[in-house]
Amino acid sequence: MKISNNKMMNKPEKGNKNYLKDNSISVSLDNVSIKYDNSVAVKNVFCDIKKNQVTSFIGPSGCGKSTVLRAINRMNDLIEGCKLSGSVIFEGIDIYAEDIDPVEVRRRIGMVFQQPNPFPKTIYENIAFGARVNGYKGNMDELVEESLKKAAVWEECKDKLNESGYSLSGGQQQRLCIARTISIEPDVILMDEPCSALDPLSTLKIEETIHELKKNYTIIIVTHNMQQANRVSDHTAFFNTEKKGKDVSGKVGFLVEFGKTKNMFNSPKQKSTQDYISGKFG
Amino acid sequence: MKINSFSAKNLKYDPSLSRNIGNKSLTVIASLFAAISVLPLVLVISYVLIKGGSYINWETLILEPEPPGDDLLSAGGIGPAITGTLIMTLIASIISIPVGIGGGIYLAEYSTSGRFANFIRFGSNVLAGVPSIIAGVFIYAIIVSTKILFGSMFSGIAGGISLSILMLPTIIKTTDEALKLVPNDMRNAAFGVGASKFTMISKITLPAAFRSISTGILLALARAAGETAPLIFTALFSRYYITSFNDLFYEMGSLSVLIYNFALEPYEAQNQLAWAASFILVVVLLSLNILSRWIAKLGSFSKSNL
Numbered sequence: 001m002k003i004s005n006n007k008m009m010n011k012p013e014k015g016n017k018n019y020l021k022d023n024s025i026s027v028s029l030d031n032v033s034i035k036y037d038n039s040v041a042v043k044n045v046f047c048d049i050k051k052n053q054v055t056s057f058i059g060p061s062g063c064g065k066s067t068v069l070r071a072i073n074r075m076n077d078l079i080e081g082c083k084l085s086g087s088v089i090f091e092g093i094d095i096y097a098e099d100i101d102p103v104e105v106r107r108r109i110g111m112v113f114q115q116p117n118p119f120p121k122t123i124y125e126n127i128a129f130g131a132r133v134n135g136y137k138g139n140m141d142e143l144v145e146e147s148l149k150k151a152a153v154w155e156e157c158k159d160k161l162n163e164s165g166y167s168l169s170g171g172q173q174q175r176l177c178i179a180r181t182i183s184i185e186p187d188v189i190l191m192d193e194p195c196s197a198l199d200p201l202s203t204l205k206i207e208e209t210i211h212e213l214k215k216n217y218t219i220i221i222v223t224h225n226m227q228q229a230n231r232v233s234d235h236t237a238f239f240n241t242e243k244k245g246k247d248v249s250g251k252v253g254f255l256v257e258f259g260k261t262k263n264m265f266n267s268p269k270q271k272s273t274q275d276y277i278s279g280k281f282g
Numbered sequence: 283m284k285i286n287s288f289s290a291k292n293l294k295y296d297p298s299l300s301r302n303i304g305n306k307s308l309t310v311i312a313s314l315f316a317a318i319s320v321l322p323l324v325l326v327i328s329y330v331l332i333k334g335g336s337y338i339n340w341e342t343l344i345l346e347p348e349p350p351g352d353d354l355l356s357a358g359g360i361g362p363a364i365t366g367t368l369i370m371t372l373i374a375s376i377i378s379i380p381v382g383i384g385g386g387i388y389l390a391e392y393s394t395s396g397r398f399a400n401f402i403r404f405g406s407n408v409l410a411g412v413p414s415i416i417a418g419v420f421i422y423a424i425i426v427s428t429k430i431l432f433g434s435m436f437s438g439i440a441g442g443i444s445l446s447i448l449m450l451p452t453i454i455k456t457t458d459e460a461l462k463l464v465p466n467d468m469r470n471a472a473f474g475v476g477a478s479k480f481t482m483i484s485k486i487t488l489p490a491a492f493r494s495i496s497t498g499i500l501l502a503l504a505r506a507a508g509e510t511a512p513l514i515f516t517a518l519f520s521r522y523y524i525t526s527f528n529d530l531f532y533e534m535g536s537l538s539v540l541i542y543n544f545a546l547e548p549y550e551a552q553n554q555l556a557w558a559a560s561f562i563l564v565v566v567l568l569s570l571n572i573l574s575r576w577i578a579k580l581g582s583f584s585k586s587n588l
Contacts, residue, residue, distance in 0.1 A: 103478050118471070
């Protein structure tokens with residue numbers, strides 16, 4: 001659980017590279033490669049993620065889409081031996097620069113995890129915790145209500161705000177987690193397969209929630225479900241794996257194609273994208 | 283019909299089969315040994331409770347003990363020993379609980395799989411196995427004989443310190459394991475909403491592990507309260523109540539040392555005091571153990587509990 005200091009291998013020299021601040025772009029991955037210990041998990045990812053739109057990462061297991069997602073708010077720092085090269089630019093700032101505080105990054109870029117993971121506290125406290133951590137001074141009751149409403153779980157929760165977060169069903173728990181993330185008012189919400197542990201009805205509700213949230217937040221979602229990517233996202237990034245080399249065992253993930261979801265699903269440029277989307281592999 | 287009767291016969295339980303005889307006899311033998319193994323526990327506790335309980339009365343609980351041989355009919359009471367045991371376990375807790383929990387937090391939350399952490403884990407396991415008399419001799423050597431505590435020699439504080447050495451490994455270990463039982467999801471969730479590591483530990487993982495940790499502390503307390511050997515070397519014994527803070531720096535009585543001293547006296551009155559002290563000690567230890575079991579039953583990390 002140690003927060004390792006991620007030293008970048010090819011760190012851009014300070015002041016040397018001025019990242020143009022493009023107002024329509026929220027997060028930009030610039031030649032990102034990620035290593036676990038000494039094995040490369042993902043290599044050379046370039047990707048510009050548009051503001052206030054939903055971007056989905058799809059691809060077969062082990063292609064590194066979750067790894068890339070976790071790199072965007074420095075959750076990978078928590079994994080020992082995980083190293084990143086290249087740069088992740090958030091609103092014109094390289095979040096892997098030495099003077100960046102990962103805690104601050106995570107306040108701006110919130111995350112929803114694969115398994116619903118409410119805190120073992122009341123529903124109210126689940127929301128209030130994040131807000132308090134971030135020094136929220138306003139009316140907490142209002143914030144709790146507003147966050148739960150935005151995450152479309154207010155109706156189910158309003159009568160039992162003082163019950164445990166675990167008294168909710170799985171889908172409601174996941175929306176509670178989304179509400180918790182919203183309560184800290186991030187700019188970007190990362191979702192790591194948020195529906196994989198849920199039934200189709202809960203999934204549908206989460207997707208509706210995502211549609212609503214898009215107005216105010218930039219959303220990046222990792223999903224195994226291609227219909228879901230098609231339904232919720234504006235842009236899609238397809239990741240795939242390839243053999244590391246003739247003599248090296250293991251696979252490495254890379255970004256195959258990135259573009260508008262519509263174009264991607266109707267007329268993919270790459271054959272492997274076509275094959276994956278039509279279910280020929282993966 | 284033939285088939286029917288044949289199969290019916292074979293499905294019936296036949297007690298003369300060697301398999302069934304073996305089964306039965308092993309069950310009997312195992313239950314016999316189980317009964318024998320709990321026999322000492324039942325006998326010791328009931329003997330102490332019955333014999334000691336008969337000497338318990340209000341005066342025994344609050345009076346100071348008389349010097350052996352002064353009065354053949356009454357030996358006073360065990361009041362100072364009860365407060366002495368309380369004070370010394372309190373001193374031991376004040377030292378060992380923060381240190382132990384802090385150490386456990388380091389092991390579970392901060393240390394990587396490094397050598398230092400493994401060394402601490404190994405060290406606290408070894409410390410848990412060190413005979414209590416060694417802890418006493420150690421404190422005797424570094425505190426009592428050097429008069430390092432403002433010139434005092436045998437003292438309640440030295441006694442408390444030696445008990446804290448015995449409590450430390452249990453607390454470190456239970457904290458470490460209780461924190462490790464808290465799912466990593468909780469840590470991710472806390473980091474995901476922008477909590478710092480300190481907030482994550484103090485607001486999320488420690489509260490979640492609170493019950494297991496308090497169980498460990500209670501068990502450690504129960505062990506410390508009953509120790510005799512370390513106190514003989516450090517706190518010695520006193521027949522008087524403490525009346526001021528300064529008295530902490532002088533000899534202090536305790537239940538266990540009172541039992542040790544008085545049980546061997548030739549006078550009946552002193553022996554009865556020793557029984558009374560045993561009764562109190564057993565009741566305290568039993569209730570600490572029962573309390574810790576009760577807390578543990580509530581669950582170490584339970585999602586439905588708040």
